[in-house]
Amino acid sequence: MPFDRKLSLWYHENRRSMPWRGETDPYKIWISEIILQQTRVNQGWNYYLHFIEQFPDIISLAAAPIEKVLTVWQGLGYYSRARNLHAAAQTIIEKFNCKFPDHYQDILSLKGIGGYTAAAIGSIAFNLPYPAIDGNLFRVVCRLFGIFDDIALPTTKKLVEEKCRLLVKEISYSEFNQAMMDFGSLQCIPKNPDCERCPFADRCYAFQQHAVANLPVKINKIKVKERWLHYFLVINDRSMLIRQREGDDIWNSLFELPLIETPNHGSQELSMQLLQLKHPPHADFFTTHKLTHQKLNIYFYIIRNQEFHNKNEYLSIPIENLNHYPFPKVIQKFLLDFTTIDTI
Numbered sequence: 597m598p599f600d601r602k603l604s605l606w607y608h609e610n611r612r613s614m615p616w617r618g619e620t621d622p623y624k625i626w627i628s629e630i631i632l633q634q635t636r637v638n639q640g641w642n643y644y645l646h647f648i649e650q651f652p653d654i655i656s657l658a659a660a661p662i663e664k665v666l667t668v669w670q671g672l673g674y675y676s677r678a679r680n681l682h683a684a685a686q687t688i689i690e691k692f693n694c695k696f697p698d699h700y701q702d703i704l705s706l707k708g709i710g711g712y713t714a715a716a717i718g719s720i721a722f723n724l725p726y727p728a729i730d731g732n733l734f735r736v737v738c739r740l741f742g743i744f745d746d747i748a749l750p751t752t753k754k755l756v757e758e759k760c761r762l763l764v765k766e767i768s769y770s771e772f773n774q775a776m777m778d779f780g781s782l783q784c785i786p787k788n789p790d791c792e793r794c795p796f797a798d799r800c801y802a803f804q805q806h807a808v809a810n811l812p813v814k815i816n817k818i819k820v821k822e823r824w825l826h827y828f829l830v831i832n833d834r835s836m837l838i839r840q841r842e843g844d845d846i847w848n849s850l851f852e853l854p855l856i857e858t859p860n861h862g863s864q865e866l867s868m869q870l871l872q873l874k875h876p877p878h879a880d881f882f883t884t885h886k887l888t889h890q891k892l893n894i895y896f897y898i899i900r901n902q903e904f905h906n907k908n909e910y911l912s913i914p915i916e917n918l919n920h921y922p923f924p925k926v927i928q929k930f931l932l933d934f935t936t937i938d939t940i
């Protein structure tokens with residue numbers, strides 16, 4: 597039996613249930629794929645339902661203020677995804693006459709959509725013949741065919757794509773891509789896959805040659821930059837200071853508390869001097885937050901009824917209006933813990 601027919605049988609017996617499964621509306625497939633870019637299925641499930649409820653189609657998403665989109669996205673992290681969705685929805689309105697494009701290159705031209713996502717949307721919504729190559733598919737194909745090249749190399753991606761094209765004979769690319777996503781997530785998992793029960797064990801190079809733990813090969817490690825952020829919850833009467841982040845950095849367009857960033861942990865004293873406060877505070881809360889390329893060391897301080905330097909740079913808002921503003925998850929969590937009616 598050809599590989600893809602066997603894969604199809606496995607898929608029908610094992611596929612995961614997800615709210616966007618069986619969906620043919622490219623808009624909804626797009627939203628689900630963007631959520632899944634950096635979020636697990638379980639965590640993304642409710643966000644997807646809520647997002648679709650708030651913005652049921654391209655027109656409603658394009659017309660919404662960005663703050664509203666960010667508020668709905670709040671908690672999912674990697675907010676550039678939400679900003680790109682919003683920008684791409686406006687492009688679809690202006691350039692594609694309000695209709696989600698059905699050509700691969702046009703889909704790829706939208707903000708926030710790379711090769712994998714364009715292939716996933718194109719194949720699932722329009723049955724375009726493109727394999728959706730993500731980490732799961734790399735792993736499965738490298739193991740099946742014994743490909744020992746570094747998966748970060750463009751040549752390896754090309755080779756994996758060629759192998760996929762050899763594998764798709766009888767089923768659609770829509771089914772192939774969705775089945776491979778599930779096969780990589782459930783059966784051919786990164787560590788200790790249950791190869792004895794795998795339908796492809798008899799033809800899998802890695803299993804036959806005892807090389808499962810060595811594949812795929814990933815040489816380039818991501819460099820992680822460490823940062824030290826000092827946030828100040830400045831409370832006067834029942835108002836507090838916030839501002840909207842700008843520029844080409846993390847959390848663009850989200851709101852934050854007054855911030856001083858120091859070059860390392862040891863310069864915490866310096867941050868206190870910069871504040872010019874009569875009573876410099878000690879950190880009330882410390883946490884770390886990991887992003888793909890950054891490790892954030894975050895200190896939170898509470899300052900009550902003191903004059904705060906350069907406060908004109910900030911917006912003073914009533915504490916009870918906090919939930920009108922989208923904050924990064926880590927700041928929102930601190931605010932939820934510390935700005936309840938009881939604690940202030």
Ligand code: SF4
Nearest residue numbers: 784789791794800803
């Ligand atoms: S035999 Fe093991 S390594 Fe090979 S495809 Fe199946 S699960 Fe993956």
